[in-house]
Amino acid sequence: MGVGEAPDPPALEMTAEPAPLVRVRQWTAAALADLDEDHLEAVLLVSTELLTNAYEHGATPYGIRLRRSRMPCRVRVEVDDASPEQPVVGRSRLGETRGRGLVLVDQLSTAWGTNPLPGTGKTVWAEVSCERDGYTRCASRP
Numbered sequence: 001m002g003v004g005e006a007p008d009p010p011a012l013e014m015t016a017e018p019a020p021l022v023r024v025r026q027w028t029a030a031a032l033a034d035l036d037e038d039h040l041e042a043v044l045l046v047s048t049e050l051l052t053n054a055y056e057h058g059a060t061p062y063g064i065r066l067r068r069s070r071m072p073c074r075v076r077v078e079v080d081d082a083s084p085e086q087p088v089v090g091r092s093r094l095g096e097t098r099g100r101g102l103v104l105v106d107q108l109s110t111a112w113g114t115n116p117l118p119g120t121g122k123t124v125w126a127e128v129s130c131e132r133d134g135y136t137r138c139a140s141r142p
């Protein structure tokens with residue numbers, strides 16, 4: 001990081017294969033320790049599902065980033081993988097149970113999508129906010 005640059009968002013380069021999801025959960029929980037329990041759990045679920053979905057489609061994820069916004073209280077999860085294949089909600093050539101993770105991501109996030117990376121890879125991202133129905137808002141904590 002050079003002088004004057006903003007600090008990078010929390011990022012985990014995953015070199016282990018398969019990346020231990022337990023470690024990702026521990027890292028995420030540590031990076032977002034000030035989130036309310038509901039919000040953190042939603043972020044953990046989304047992170048796990050994005051990673052699992054990449055594995056199930058043969059696209060080994062190699063990086064995950066968390067971008068935190070406080071106003072509104074929101075966490076953007078970004079997972080990089082090397083496959084050009086686009087994720088499809090609820091459908092997969094690998095079997096009927098595959099792809100369901102993205103249904104969960106779709107339900108838990110306010111927005112999600114993919115961005116192409118240089119080469120053949122892509123970033124799958126999802127934004128999880130607690131400022132929606134059904135969540136305890138982090139800001140409402142005593």
Ligand SMILES: [Zn+2]
Nearest residue numbers: 039073130138
């Ligand atoms: Zn929150």
